[in-house]
Amino acid sequence: MQKKYIDIDDFLNSENYNEFIIQKSVKQQKRWEAYLKKFPDTKHAANQAKKIILGLGSMEDHTSLIEVPDVKLHNQFEETWNKYRGEKSKTVILKTSKYIYRGGIAAAAVIFLMISFSLVTNYVSNKNTIPEYFSVYVPTAEQSRLTLPDGTRVWVNSETEIKYSNQFNTKERDILLLGEAYFEVAHNDELPFYVTANGARIKVTGTKFNVKGYSNDSKVETVLVEGKVELSRVGDQSGSSIELSPGDKATLNLEDSKVSISREDVMDDVAWKDGRLVFRNIPLQEVCKTLERHFDAEIVLAGDAENLYNHPFTFTIENETLPMILEYLCKAAPLMYDTKYIDDDGEHGIEKIEYIVSAR
Template sequence: MQKKYIHSDDFLYSENYNEYILENSPRQQKKWKAYFKEFPETEEAANKASKIILSLLSMDDHTSQKEISDDKLHKQFEETWDKYRGQKSKNVFLRTSKVIYQTVGVAAAVVFLMLSFSFIRNYISDRNHQPEYFEIYVPTAEQSRLTLPDGTRVWVNSETEIKYSNQFNTKERNIILSGEAYFEVAHNEDLPFYVVAHGARVKVTGTKFNVKGYTEDSKVETVLVEGRVELSRLGDKSGSSIELIPGDKAILNLKDSKVSISREDVMDDVAWKDGKLVFRNIPLQEVCKTLERHFDADILLAGDAGNLYNHPFTFTIENETLPMVLEYLCKAAPLMYSTKYIDEDGENGIEKIEYIVSAR
């Protein structure tokens, strides 16, 4: 291991450390034994982290990830945190790994979440005056589903973070989104529902819609399945907005703030929540980005493949593996791919495969 872990947060955030505590695998035992031999001063912080991880594992509510009871989960988190809040860090990131959910019999396809609570200075005395924020992060190649305190159901795609405050459903219903999520919003005319995503703001009263706004993208996509939403540019002082009707797909270009609206089969855009990926005339570069998130893979467009960045593809993925998908791409266009094995560990063998796509 090259990285040095200093605070409890560092251990909590480490998927390898979670695996070490929860699975006690021989591979991780060897790693961490060597690590603590080199950095014995970090053992105290590691022990604090292990207590929190094991406390989360023993929580009574093992609700399926397909329908998370947030109120109860948050309450249990705070009870666990109260035991160990003496550490100095202001932000703690807790990752409940796949192992926890496998332990309680949840299907292997169910995702693990990284839950974080942003605590401000003087947490106890200020908690009634300052908002606290709950963050839910779904990592690469995973998906999750949760129910917000107001009854709104949310499907969360991979590499997505959702953030909301403890004032949600009392003073406001505001969601900060980085990534992609599908919402079925509980109706409440007195308390509009807002989603802020990467420079765009979507206002809702009660509806079904999808928002896609990854930080590395230069656009935000909003797809309306049912109901009504208003789309506006965050920070636009003019107050102008665009109202969408069911079947609309709006793309906000963040570079020039222009919005384009198309009418198409919007169910293709939300098929991901049911385990499918539908591509309709999607450029190769965007296809590869989506495949990287879906399969937790590194795909490199090399050599003359740059000339094919905008080559459109149309296909659907449901149960296919990444090599099967790449084979299809190579048949549908003048492409070929190869694999490169990446030894991330330096000691215990191959950890990752890089897929290199090039022109032929």
């Protein structure tokens, strides 16, 4: 194991180190004891990071669905960080590991909550002056729920980042979204709620809707469950927008800026927030992307599988494992899959499984 963990931030951002501290992993214990023995000059930074991780882990709220008020989060992070921060840290991104989440130690809204040091220390004093932004990031294979300052409730899917400013609900209600989230927006006619997602802009006053716009997708999907929303393209100077009605699903093609509207059972599109994934005639390539996010897995479509990228699948999953789902795909189409065990860092440590799907 080569020397690559020097400052506090290096240890904080290491999932392996978080697993060692939170889960007391025997495998990781041997690994880190050997590392610290080899590089004793890093022990101080490692110990400081350990105190921060344990400090964050001791926060209140103990389930993934607990809603945590934002000011409370800021105060808790500020208290822990100010207590242990190192003098080398100027703008620090805190990434509490998913192992805290899986251990049930901290609220899911805290998981991978990224807060810059300047925001944490100035949040209260500058709340109504200089706009500053913070973000909530939910990692692969996790989900979270939070309540915004205006009372809006948000369900956040895996690999999703949400950003908003400290002026939210005073001068504006603007959300930046990269990924997927379901919103139940608190009604306010005088202060419309905006979501900007990967090229699409959605305006609402009070409604329930889902937005899906990942950075590696060529489209943005907006599904309206209740109320009314207006959809437009970011940068469109014409002022034109499309109004959706409950039951509408709008798909914005980012390549040609065209919007298509379909009517369907929109509850299938929001089932993810209740722990289910519903696929209705979804192409294989898109199915695999969703499964990767849901299971924190790597799925490779190899060889002649490219000819089956657009093969549609219809199924629902709830408690099934990834191998069970891949078995189904192989029965429903001329596919087969194999597994390959790989090391996540080239050293002896946690093994990750790569699933290789190919045509048969």
